[in-house]
Amino acid sequence: MYAPYALRSEESRGRRYPEKPHPYRSAFQRDRDRVVHSRAFRRLESKTQVFTNRESDHFRNRLTHTIEVAQIARTVASALGLNSDLTETLALVHDIGHPPFGHAGEKALDRKMRHYGDIFDHNLHALRIVEYFELRYPEFRGLNLTFEVREGIIKHSRDWDASEFPELAEYLLDQRPPLEAQVIDLADELAYNVADLDDGVESGILSLELIRERLPEFERLWKEVEKNYPDALPKLKFSECLRRKLDHMVTDLIHASGHRIRAARIHRASEARQYPERLLRLSTEADAERRATKEFLHECLYDSSMLSDDRERLEDVISDLFRFWMENPKDLPASYQEQLEQEKPARVVCDYIAGMTDNFILREHEARIGGREDVEQKRRR
Numbered sequence: 001m002y003a004p005y006a007l008r009s010e011e012s013r014g015r016r017y018p019e020k021p022h023p024y025r026s027a028f029q030r031d032r033d034r035v036v037h038s039r040a041f042r043r044l045e046s047k048t049q050v051f052t053n054r055e056s057d058h059f060r061n062r063l064t065h066t067i068e069v070a071q072i073a074r075t076v077a078s079a080l081g082l083n084s085d086l087t088e089t090l091a092l093v094h095d096i097g098h099p100p101f102g103h104a105g106e107k108a109l110d111r112k113m114r115h116y117g118d119i120f121d122h123n124l125h126a127l128r129i130v131e132y133f134e135l136r137y138p139e140f141r142g143l144n145l146t147f148e149v150r151e152g153i154i155k156h157s158r159d160w161d162a163s164e165f166p167e168l169a170e171y172l173l174d175q176r177p178p179l180e181a182q183v184i185d186l187a188d189e190l191a192y193n194v195a196d197l198d199d200g201v202e203s204g205i206l207s208l209e210l211i212r213e214r215l216p217e218f219e220r221l222w223k224e225v226e227k228n229y230p231d232a233l234p235k236l237k238f239s240e241c242l243r244r245k246l247d248h249m250v251t252d253l254i255h256a257s258g259h260r261i262r263a264a265r266i267h268r269a270s271e272a273r274q275y276p277e278r279l280l281r282l283s284t285e286a287d288a289e290r291r292a293t294k295e296f297l298h299e300c301l302y303d304s305s306m307l308s309d310d311r312e313r314l315e316d317v318i319s320d321l322f323r324f325w326m327e328n329p330k331d332l333p334a335s336y337q338e339q340l341e342q343e344k345p346a347r348v349v350c351d352y353i354a355g356m357t358d359n360f361i362l363r364e365h366e367a368r369i370g371g372r373e374d375v376e377q378k379r380r381r
């Protein structure tokens with residue numbers, strides 16, 4: 001049952017190219033299905049979440065992270081009576097614009113684009129994918145998703161200024177995104193905070209002892225679990241702590257947001273949009289815990305020398321190839337040659353690289369740059 005403030009698919013502002021309604025799937029259900037069947041969605045499997053060098057097959061990649069976000073987002077949406085089809089669609093599409101190598105890739109592309117007076121943003125790139133790069137239908141380019149899904153894509157975790165980004169003006173930039181879209185920001189973060197503790201320990205970069213020492217809330221859970229299961233294997237105690245942590249955060253998000261929606265007297269989806277701030281948020285206490293986990297992960301995992309040395313190397317891979325195609329645009333695939341007639345070369349090269357998987361870009365680097373470096377080394381000798 002939807003709450004009165006859920007965004008119903010009948011209220012959608014529709015698609016760019018009008019289509020006949022489907023006999024048994026709502027507009028948002030169709031959008032979800034279009035995302036799942038897209039090539040960009042399949043590529044998530046070979047894109048870095050945190051660990052590029054996958055020494056273990058148990059680490060999350062962008063696809064499994066996306067599925068975890070969808071699970072959490074659906075739980076929150078159904079507990080709050082939101083439209084879980086729209087929420088699920090937004091969760092499944094939320095990372096589709098990520099370049100290879102996770103944040104290293106994003107940083108390298110953004111740095112390159114700033115050099116040409118532009119930026120790289122993964123939300124904007126996701127919008128270009130669903131509007132332009134996915135080719136599946138004879139009638140139009142892109143997936144022809146509903147307005148609300150496209151709006152949710154660009155408003156994921158950030159706001160835009162219409163004067164700076166006039167091309168986004170149609171997306172109601174002075175309004176908050178629907179509550180269904182607001183769920184995704186938190187579901188994303190709650191998912192990766194817990195997952196990265198898990199993968200961090202699996203990788204050997206983090207230890208259980210360090211987590212217990214640095215995160216008092218985690219230590220409290222550990223003591224609880226030790227009391228309940230004194231004889232369990234430490235590995236199982238750890239996963240029980242992670243399970244409890246995630247459950248605690250998601251439950252807090254549901255209660256705190258539900259309380260906020262009631263206190264603000266929101267009875268329609270449009271009122272949530274007009275409200276001066278995003279209503280889907282954790283309580284003050286849980287938010288402090290979220291921040292502490294995030295800071296800990298930055299300091300001890302993401303910025304650890306093991307991961308940051310790797311990142312520098314990966315940023316170089318992207319910079320090398322960016323330079324290569326700027327100098328040799330004729331070597332771009334035919335479809336990007338076409339795009340060169342309409343857009344600046346830097347944007348075309350950026351789009352091409354951003355769409356790549358980790359595997360593909362490493363092979364390209366080997367073929368285009370690796371080989372060339374060998375030749376130059378031989379020449380110097």
Ligand code: MG
Nearest residue numbers: 065094095188
């Ligand atoms: Mg994500």
